[in-house]
Amino acid sequence: MTVHPIVAALRRHKAAVLLIVLQIALTLAIVANAIFIIGQRIERMDRPTGADENGLIWILQGWPAAPAGDDAATIEQLDALQRTDLATLRSLPDVQDVAASTSIPLLSGYTTGDITLNADQKGLSVHAAYYYCDQHLRPTLGLQLIAGRDFDASEIRHGRAHADSPVIIVSKPVADALFPNGDALGQTVYQDDGKPSSIVGIVERLQTPRRSESTWAFNSVLEPFRDDESWSGYVVRARPGRVQAAMREVRQALFAVNPMRLMPGPLGGIHAFTEMRARAYRSDRGMALLMSVICVILLSVTAAGIVGLTSFWVGQRTRQIGVRRALGARRIDIRRYFQIENLLIAGGGVVAGALFAFGLNEWLMTHYEMTRLPLRYVGIGVLAMLALGQAAVLVPARRASNVPPVVATRSV
Amino acid sequence: MFGYYLELAVRSLRRSPGLTALMILSIGFGVAASMTTYSVFRGLSGDPIPWKSSRLFMPQIDSWGPGDRFHDEPPDALDYADAMALMRQHRATRQSAIYPIGPSLMPTNTGRNRGPVELDGYAVYSEFFPMLDVPFHYGNGWSVDDDVSQLPVAVISDKLNQQVFGGGNSVGKTIDIDNHDYRIVGVMRDWNLQPRFFDIEGGYYSVDGPDVFLSFRHSVAINMINAGWDGCRKGASDPQGDFVGLQNSDCVWIAYMAELDDVAAVQRYRQYLDDYASEQQKAGRFRWAPNNRLRDVPAFLDHEHIVPSDTKVSLLVAQGLLIVCLVNTVGLLLAKFLRRSGEIAVRRALGASRKAIYAQFLTEAGVIGVGGGVLGLLFTIMGVFSVDQVLPASYAVLARIDPSLLLLTLLLAVTATLVAGVYPTYRASRVQPAWQLKAS
Numbered sequence: 029m030t031v032h033p034i035v036a037a038l039r040r041h042k043a044a045v046l047l048i049v050l051q052i053a054l055t056l057a058i059v060a061n062a063i064f065i066i067g068q069r070i071e072r073m074d075r076p077t078g079a080d081e082n083g084l085i086w087i088l089q090g091w092p093a094a095p096a097g098d099d100a101a102t103i104e105q106l107d108a109l110q111r112t113d114l115a116t117l118r119s120l121p122d123v124q125d126v127a128a129s130t131s132i133p134l135l136s137g138y139t140t141g142d143i144t145l146n147a148d149q150k151g152l153s154v155h156a157a158y159y160y161c162d163q164h165l166r167p168t169l170g171l172q173l174i175a176g177r178d179f180d181a182s183e184i185r186h187g188r189a190h191a192d193s194p195v196i197i198v199s200k201p202v203a204d205a206l207f208p209n210g211d212a213l214g215q216t217v218y219q220d221d222g223k224p225s226s227i228v229g230i231v232e233r234l235q236t237p238r239r240s241e242s243t244w245a246f247n248s249v250l251e252p253f254r255d256d257e258s259w260s261g262y263v264v265r266a267r268p269g270r271v272q273a274a275m276r277e278v279r280q281a282l283f284a285v286n287p288m289r290l291m292p293g294p295l296g297g298i299h300a301f302t303e304m305r306a307r308a309y310r311s312d313r314g315m316a317l318l319m320s321v322i323c324v325i326l327l328s329v330t331a332a333g334i335v336g337l338t339s340f341w342v343g344q345r346t347r348q349i350g351v352r353r354a355l356g357a358r359r360i361d362i363r364r365y366f367q368i369e370n371l372l373i374a375g376g377g378v379v380a381g382a383l384f385a386f387g388l389n390e391w392l393m394t395h396y397e398m399t400r401l402p403l404r405y406v407g408i409g410v411l412a413m414l415a416l417g418q419a420a421v422l423v424p425a426r427r428a429s430n431v432p433p434v435v436a437t438r439s440v
Numbered sequence: 441m442f443g444y445y446l447e448l449a450v451r452s453l454r455r456s457p458g459l460t461a462l463m464i465l466s467i468g469f470g471v472a473a474s475m476t477t478y479s480v481f482r483g484l485s486g487d488p489i490p491w492k493s494s495r496l497f498m499p500q501i502d503s504w505g506p507g508d509r510f511h512d513e514p515p516d517a518l519d520y521a522d523a524m525a526l527m528r529q530h531r532a533t534r535q536s537a538i539y540p541i542g543p544s545l546m547p548t549n550t551g552r553n554r555g556p557v558e559l560d561g562y563a564v565y566s567e568f569f570p571m572l573d574v575p576f577h578y579g580n581g582w583s584v585d586d587d588v589s590q591l592p593v594a595v596i597s598d599k600l601n602q603q604v605f606g607g608g609n610s611v612g613k614t615i616d617i618d619n620h621d622y623r624i625v626g627v628m629r630d631w632n633l634q635p636r637f638f639d640i641e642g643g644y645y646s647v648d649g650p651d652v653f654l655s656f657r658h659s660v661a662i663n664m665i666n667a668g669w670d671g672c673r674k675g676a677s678d679p680q681g682d683f684v685g686l687q688n689s690d691c692v693w694i695a696y697m698a699e700l701d702d703v704a705a706v707q708r709y710r711q712y713l714d715d716y717a718s719e720q721q722k723a724g725r726f727r728w729a730p731n732n733r734l735r736d737v738p739a740f741l742d743h744e745h746i747v748p749s750d751t752k753v754s755l756l757v758a759q760g761l762l763i764v765c766l767v768n769t770v771g772l773l774l775a776k777f778l779r780r781s782g783e784i785a786v787r788r789a790l791g792a793s794r795k796a797i798y799a800q801f802l803t804e805a806g807v808i809g810v811g812g813g814v815l816g817l818l819f820t821i822m823g824v825f826s827v828d829q830v831l832p833a834s835y836a837v838l839a840r841i842d843p844s845l846l847l848l849t850l851l852l853a854v855t856a857t858l859v860a861g862v863y864p865t866y867r868a869s870r871v872q873p874a875w876q877l878k879a880s
Contacts (some may be wrong), residue, residue, distance in 0.1 A: 314830025
């Protein structure tokens, strides 16, 4: 079958053809970008923090009755409170390990700084989030130590002003950014106050507490420092399968030791890490869900539109179809006709749609936080639109092929 | 005539129920998606204080210098030295330095709370209350004298009043906050402006309003630490828990609000800020030319990109969906109208004018619009009720259904469908009677 008669016929319905082409183009543009957004969000939600997340519990609490002030006595008192809590937690039957830490991945409360190679802090500098913690944090989180060692108990200092530590453990991205040759272990780097710190360990992966997107999402530094504030954070690893039991024990035990505690929400209190992850990615999940709903509606509306318009054309051409059938065209020829016609229309639509898709992406990039749309999303969208068109045209095309030749002899 | 056209329209739509349903569904979905995302956008982008927002300004002073500017903008907040200088010089009609505090309500023997409770509050100056028209159940804000004498006075929320005193006029009673006794001078009515534009974070959304306001100078004097964010120059070390260190640093952590009543006052204040920065430059504290901003509340919120980009992208994509639905409707209406070329020809031949054809077919489009609108209303209501499934609670509560949203939904559906009907109707009115009649 040649394409020529189909094109000639389409010329007689310019407006309708243009409309359906436009509809397919817009659908493709929106669906390609929406699926791209969905893909990005799912990728973000699925990325591991680097910790062994199942079985982790985060505790953030405050002592409102604790003494205020910056003097040494106050700081010692606060440290004693914190050590008591840590010992209490360690003694619980369902608790496997405990660490003091000012933060945890995805918490959203965090401290950051810049790490440099020189004391004057010029030149190469790497932005990173700091976890002020004791020697138990690395094993409690279950981080993979790929070089060096853990902190020694004797290296853990405590106090209030976060003077930079003489020894630090860094995540691999930090090590690689500072020392591209892979010889970070044992090297000396400088943090914000210009004092030297020696890298004693490197962990494979540790996400920062920051939730929103950043280029330094996995740049983390462990600082061996117990922070003595009127609040404290603890990371607990429950025994396998005992998270809920451990959370109950933790609450009871902490309040038994000292009832004057604050566990304010939503960041404070006792939380299973799995719950924190769900909360941290709630809006990403929501966005993915919304985009999916919009895609489904869009594709349904466009498919239904194709069915509707093709049905109309079939109805309009019943007589001509009858004539063709009477002149010897087979059913399959009639069906092919409508299928090829649809392919031509959809083909025009996807070409325009691909351009629209990149245009829309460009616009989103200049106005909102969006990255460049990869070609494969548009490719998938093009194939999906063509398939959708073929599927939608199937019913009216079959109806057309069922028009009996005798129609040609009847008057309207 | 309208009644007749209506009857014709209904009859025609009934003849092809599938196509009609398709068009109504399409309009309904398109409108509902747009309106649901719009309800979220409207909730988040609303002016928190519409009657006064154009008279409230947030001065920004460049205390960091060119090397640390972000897009050549000064920091969003003030450091302690600048905030205190501006408060001392007192050039606006009203003004207040503001910082967030998170003190604890301590349990008392008579009170209802057994353990300590963290409060969400702000340290402010006395002029904060009249400046923001804070509504009071009982009492009022404190006086300028109370600011100066650094008295332990507190304004509490209605909720906190219920919680501690079981309601009633609690003015004059004392409340134990962080082991200090505060004299209550005012109990607010329910007050929760959204977004919270006077917060250092540049505004955020919260389900509950603030619990407590304490005097700024008193709070600083007793070392009540800043519970909010602080921003430091690159390379400068962040004093963090060290509150005195924070006051001596050039880290920014104080929101500042000034009320300026007319254009001339704004102009004068702008000049004043530049003069202040020049003075600092002369004194050697700033080593760069003045680079200040003075934005009113809407401009400041816009500058802070307060509406999440997800919300805007969602609205945009949903509008795209509506456009596709409309294009779809145009195509279907065109097919539907032109299928009736014969009927149109007969009507024209019998004397109907083009205008009459217009009226008839636009009525038909309007009927579809009303159908789509009703369905859209239904879907919009369902959509708004389910936004809490996909959005954080503090955003979801701001998406509200109200008469104006419902009216807008209906209006959008009918207008959009009428617009979609214009071209098909035009084509219908161009049907040549002689041609058609001859052909059949």
